[in-house]
Amino acid sequence: RGALLACCLNVQEGRSRRVLQQIVGAMAPVEGARVLRVFVDPVYHRSNITVVGEAPQLEAAVVLATKKALELIDISTFRTQGEQSGEGAGPKPHNHIGAVDLIPVHPVPGSQASLEDAGHCAHSIGRRVGSEVPHHVMLYGAAHPSGRGLADLRKQTTFFSTDWQAQAVQAFGVEPDFGPAGPLRQAAGVSLCGATPYVMSYNVVLGTAD
Numbered sequence: 001r002g003a004l005l006a007c008c009l010n011v012q013e014g015r016s017r018r019v020l021q022q023i024v025g026a027m028a029p030v031e032g033a034r035v036l037r038v039f040v041d042p043v044y045h046r047s048n049i050t051v052v053g054e055a056p057q058l059e060a061a062v063v064l065a066t067k068k069a070l071e072l073i074d075i076s077t078f079r080t081q082g083e084q085s086g087e088g089a090g091p092k093p094h095n096h097i098g099a100v101d102l103i104p105v106h107p108v109p110g111s112q113a114s115l116e117d118a119g120h121c122a123h124s125i126g127r128r129v130g131s132e133v134p135h136h137v138m139l140y141g142a143a144h145p146s147g148r149g150l151a152d153l154r155k156q157t158t159f160f161s162t163d164w165q166a167q168a169v170q171a172f173g174v175e176p177d178f179g180p181a182g183p184l185r186q187a188a189g190v191s192l193c194g195a196t197p198y199v200m201s202y203n204v205v206l207g208t209a210d
Contacts, residue, residue, distance in 0.1 A: 004111035005058045005118055006036075006198065007125075009049040010102035011069045012093065014042045019072045024049060026068035033061035044094035045078070046101075052108060055121045063128050066100050066191070070135055073099035074187040097157050097172075098136075098189035103129075104150075105143070106198040118195035119143045126193035130178025136185075137178040140194035144177070153192060 013019050024035055033053035040047045051061055078093055094101075105122040107113035119142030126137040140153045154160060156174040176190060184190055 002054055002111060003113040003117055004052055004108035005055055005113050005121055006050060006052045006106050006108050007058055007062045008102075008104050008106070009051065009062060009065055009069075009100065010104075011047050011049065011073065012045060012075050012096045012099050012101055013069070013073050014040050014045045014047050020047055020049075022072060023065050023069045026064040027051060027061040030057055030061040030064065032057035041094070046094040046096070055113075055117060058105070059121055059125050059128070062103060062105075062125050063132070066103065066125075066129050066135075067133060069100045070133055070188050075099050075189055076186040095159050095161075096189070097154075097159050098191045099187065100191045101189075102150075103137075103191055103193035104141075104199075105193075105195045109198060115142050115195060115197060122193050122195040126178050126191075129191065129193070130176070134180040135188055136176040136180070136190040138174065138190060138192050139177045140192055142195040143193060150192065150194060150196070157190070 011023060020038065020040065024038060027033055027035060033051055035049065035051050037050040038047060049065065051058065053061060075096065075098070103122065103125060105118045105125070107115055107118045122141070122143035123139060126139050126143065129135050130137045138153060140148050140150045153174065157172045
């Protein structure tokens with residue numbers, strides 16, 4: 001099967017088919033990278049795009065998709081869009097700190113890829129996005145020298161803030177690993193890019209005011 005890696009790109013867009021088609025379409029020129037699944041959640045305004053390939057092809061595809069997403073998505077306008085469409089009273093968007101909120105790279109089980117391979121690929125994706133866009137990127141897992149975890153990194157940002165309007169625009173307690181000097185761009189926020197073994201994520205809604 002070769003050394004296959006997977007990226008489950010998390011973008012903060014779940015209501016515009018046109019935008020999502022352009023993000024997915026940006027990867028089309030990359031031979032050897034295949035989009036397996038696009039999960040769209042319009043309620044929480046978030047989509048997950050799963051793409052697989054060997055490291056060079058996966059890196060190229062993910063960088064192209066990330067660039068296109070950062071070009072099209074402006075998270076600073078979420079409240080205005082909700083009020084205009086009558087959605088302002090509905091569920092808030094999924095917690096986030098960036099238009100491209102998460103860029104996780106995983107070795108595909110059963111292939112020849114290792115977690116170290118995934119870490120190198122994620123590090124290269126983060127470096128390229130940081131310099132070529134340019135855009136702020138923070139690394140985690142096998143992509144970061146400390147191996148810091150995603151949850152611990154998020155705790156140092158506003159990801160878990162109850163004020164979702166402030167989630168992507170406030171200063172963080174940790175500096176980005178890549179990106180331009182100066183404050184975060186409100187439209188784009190910051191992306192977390194890293195490598196871990198393959199995981200399955202899901203949301204649970206709790207009926208509590210705590």
